[in-house]
Amino acid sequence: MIVDTETIDEFLAHHSSDVTEAVRRAAALEIMPRWRKLAEHEVDQKNGPHDLVTDADRKAEQYLTEALGALLPGSVVVGEEAVHADPTTYEAIRGDAPVWIVDPVDGTRQFVAGDTGFCTLVALARGGELLASWTYAPALDLLATAVRGQGAFLDGERLRPGAPEAGRDLRVATSHPDYTTEAQKRALLGLWTEGVAPRACGSAGLEYLAVARGESDGVAFSWEAAWDHAAGLLLVEEAGGAHLTLTGEPFRVTGGNTLPFTAARDEATARRLRALLRAQSA
Incomplete structure (x- = not known):
C-alpha cells in the first residue's frame, strides 16, 4: 500500500x-x-x-x-x-x-x-x-x-528555549563512555573547556526535552540509533534549535553521520559545540 x-x-x-x-x-x-x-x-x-x-x-x-x-x-x-x-x-x-x-x-x-x-x-x-x-x-x-x-x-x-544566558557556562549532556570509540572520546574531550559544563547523559529523550525547554543548552552524542534520537531531534528543531554532525550537516536518521554530533537550543550554540568537538578530532 x-x-x-x-x-x-x-x-x-x-x-x-x-x-x-x-x-x-x-x-x-x-x-x-x-x-x-x-x-x-x-x-x-x-x-x-x-x-x-x-x-x-x-x-x-x-x-x-x-x-x-x-x-x-x-x-x-x-x-x-x-x-x-x-x-x-x-x-x-x-x-x-x-x-x-x-x-x-x-x-x-x-x-x-x-x-x-x-x-x-x-x-x-x-x-x-x-x-x-x-x-x-x-x-x-x-x-x-x-x-x-x-x-x-x-x-x-x-516550547521556545531561546539562546543561552550570556556569560554562563554551557550545560551540555554527553555520551556515556561505553558507547564511544577512542576517536569519539577525543572529540568529546573538546567540551571539557572553559565556558562549558559537560555531564554524563541520562535518557536521551529527556535530555532532548531539557534542551527544548531551555533547561539544558545542548547534547553531544556518539551513536546513531534512530529510536534514541528521532523524537528528540524534531522536538529541538521545532522549538527553534539545531543539530549538526562534525561535517556541519544536520543529523540524518537514515545513518551515515560523522560522529559525534550535537543538538542545541539555538543554531549559534550548535555551531559553537561543533567547533569544540572538531578541535579535538582533527
Missing part, C-alpha cells in the same frame, strides 16, 4: 491525538505497572551491563507496534527491541513507506533502578524526513509533541 504525503498530512491533522492516546496506554498498561516492581527474571542484558531490556520494553513495543500500524495503514514500525531480534528490520527507515520509530522505554537503566528518568519515544518519518514526534515521561507526567512546521509543545504549551 502506497501512502502519499497528502495522506500523512491528513493523518497528522486528524489523528495525532490517537497516537498520543496509544503512547499513554502503552505506558499505563505495560510500563508503569512494572515500575519499581520488576522481578529478577523480567530484566535481561543485551550487550553488557549498561544495555538492559525488561518485559516492560518488550510488551510496550509490541503494544505500540500493533496500535500504530493500525492507525496508519501502510506504515511500518522500527522498534528497538525488534531490531535487536532482527537487525534487518532497521532498513525500513530508509524505505519509502511511513515509518514509526519507537523506543518503548528510553532510559531502561533508570527504569530498572526505580528512578523517574525514563520515557517512551515515538517518531513518524518518511524517506528520512522526521514528520512528528511524541516524548512521554509517565513517571513525571510530561508529554512533549512536535509536528514538522508546526512547533514543539510540552503539555500543550509552546
Whole structure:
C-alpha cells in the first residue's frame, strides 16, 4: 500500500491525538505497572551491563507496534527491541513507506533502578524526513509533541528555549563512555573547556526535552540509533534549535553521520559545540 504525503498530512491533522492516546496506554498498561516492581527474571542484558531490556520494553513495543500500524495503514514500525531480534528490520527507515520509530522505554537503566528518568519515544518519518514526534515521561507526567512546521509543545504549551544566558557556562549532556570509540572520546574531550559544563547523559529523550525547554543548552552524542534520537531531534528543531554532525550537516536518521554530533537550543550554540568537538578530532 502506497501512502502519499497528502495522506500523512491528513493523518497528522486528524489523528495525532490517537497516537498520543496509544503512547499513554502503552505506558499505563505495560510500563508503569512494572515500575519499581520488576522481578529478577523480567530484566535481561543485551550487550553488557549498561544495555538492559525488561518485559516492560518488550510488551510496550509490541503494544505500540500493533496500535500504530493500525492507525496508519501502510506504515511500518522500527522498534528497538525488534531490531535487536532482527537487525534487518532497521532498513525500513530508509524505505519509502511511513515509518514509526519507537523506543518503548528510553532510559531502561533508570527504569530498572526505580528512578523517574525514563520515557517512551515515538517518531513518524518518511524517506528520512522526521514528520512528528511524541516524548512521554509517565513517571513525571510530561508529554512533549512536535509536528514538522508546526512547533514543539510540552503539555500543550509552546516550547521556545531561546539562546543561552550570556556569560554562563554551557550545560551540555554527553555520551556515556561505553558507547564511544577512542576517536569519539577525543572529540568529546573538546567540551571539557572553559565556558562549558559537560555531564554524563541520562535518557536521551529527556535530555532532548531539557534542551527544548531551555533547561539544558545542548547534547553531544556518539551513536546513531534512530529510536534514541528521532523524537528528540524534531522536538529541538521545532522549538527553534539545531543539530549538526562534525561535517556541519544536520543529523540524518537514515545513518551515515560523522560522529559525534550535537543538538542545541539555538543554531549559534550548535555551531559553537561543533567547533569544540572538531578541535579535538582533527
